[in-house]
Amino acid sequence: MDLHAELRALLESPRGAQAQQVRSLQAQAAKRAHPEEWNTQFGSESLFQAWTSSPLMQALYAKNSAVIRPILDRNPGWRVIELGGGDGRIWDLLRPDDRGEILLIDPQPEVHAQVASRLPTGVSLQSVVDVAQAPAQWGQADLVLCSLTLHHVAGVDKQQRETVGLTGPGKLEVLRRAKAALQDRQGILVLNEASVHCEIDLPVGDPELTDNLIDSYLRRCARAMLDAIDAQPSHPMAGQWLSIAHRWCLDQIAVAELPLSERDVYELDVVRWMALLDRAGFAVQTQGFSDPYRLFSQYICR
Numbered sequence: 511m512d513l514h515a516e517l518r519a520l521l522e523s524p525r526g527a528q529a530q531q532v533r534s535l536q537a538q539a540a541k542r543a544h545p546e547e548w549n550t551q552f553g554s555e556s557l558f559q560a561w562t563s564s565p566l567m568q569a570l571y572a573k574n575s576a577v578i579r580p581i582l583d584r585n586p587g588w589r590v591i592e593l594g595g596g597d598g599r600i601w602d603l604l605r606p607d608d609r610g611e612i613l614l615i616d617p618q619p620e621v622h623a624q625v626a627s628r629l630p631t632g633v634s635l636q637s638v639v640d641v642a643q644a645p646a647q648w649g650q651a652d653l654v655l656c657s658l659t660l661h662h663v664a665g666v667d668k669q670q671r672e673t674v675g676l677t678g679p680g681k682l683e684v685l686r687r688a689k690a691a692l693q694d695r696q697g698i699l700v701l702n703e704a705s706v707h708c709e710i711d712l713p714v715g716d717p718e719l720t721d722n723l724i725d726s727y728l729r730r731c732a733r734a735m736l737d738a739i740d741a742q743p744s745h746p747m748a749g750q751w752l753s754i755a756h757r758w759c760l761d762q763i764a765v766a767e768l769p770l771s772e773r774d775v776y777e778l779d780v781v782r783w784m785a786l787l788d789r790a791g792f793a794v795q796t797q798g799f800s801d802p803y804r805l806f807s808q809y810i811c812r
């Protein structure tokens with residue numbers, strides 16, 4: 511069987527059998543060629559470009575654009591703070607005559623170059639090449655955009671981090687900074703995150719952690735990639751979508767067995783994200799999924 515058929519067979523087998531099947535598929539898949547690891551490169555040749563071209567992500571960008579475009583239109587000379595830029599795909603929503611400023615906070619220099627390359631001349635980019643938890647000056651903004659980034663910050667808050675020996679800010683503290691940055695201009699937070707519980711309170715090797723990761727990365731994300739391939743088999747990115755299902759989705763399940771220091775994805779489910787936004791002082795105006803798999807949820811908050 512080829513990888514596509516093997517992944518389909520896995521998805522159709524009983525839930526309780528899937529963790530074992532993941533391990534055996536990983537053992538075989540490790541021998542296959544692979545272009546790159548999870549979410550580490552953002553250039554034009556990277557899997558990330560295939561990721562942002564997938565119907566799953568295109569739906570997320572469309573849902574964000576529908577909210578962001580009117581915010582920009584209402585605030586001439588707008589200022590945006592973006593946490594985590596990826597390949598800058600969302601900024602395709604900008605028009606040639608847009609005037610504004612984007613403060614991008616992202617630890618990867620390559621990401622800043624990617625975002626800069628998407629901006630029209632009237633939009634300036636301020637770059638903070640660092641993580642969102644770093645004590646940089648953010649200033650005030652009409653919009654804070656945090657799309658699929660906050661899950662890289664371990665722990666719901668500082669206290670939870672301390673229970674596993676980590677120091678410094680967690681998600682709550684980053685969200686509180688976003689709230690403060692939106693105060694003067696009565697701005698809006700647009701947050702996107704997967705709905706899956708894989709936070710640091712689930713310890714290494716916990717079967718619930720493994721099953722939750724399978725739920726997110728295989729039952730929903732890999733399925734979305736396979737469906738995209740089946741719907742558009744001759745799409746120029748179809749081969750890379752299969753690589754995403756293999757290298758990103760399948761391999762991420764092994765994260766459940768890794769020490770905390772090697773994990774970089776710490777998600778919450780919708781109920782937990784809503785509770786956290788409330789603690790940070792945000793009123794969630796709307797919450798809704800951007801895809802039919804109910805993987806990525808968008809939160810519009812004031």
Ligand SMILES: C[S@@+](CC[C@H](N)C(=O)[O-])C[C@H]1O[C@@H](n2cnc3c(N)ncnc32)[C@H](O)[C@@H]1O
Binds near residue numbers: 549594641
């Ligand atoms: C999955 S990508 C999402 C990119 C983009 N926002 C999108 O929706 O396509 C995550 C981005 O967050 C950045 N990132 C990772 N950890 C971060 C952190 N602690 N603070 C800020 N950005 C971070 C990565 O470099 C990457 O650009």
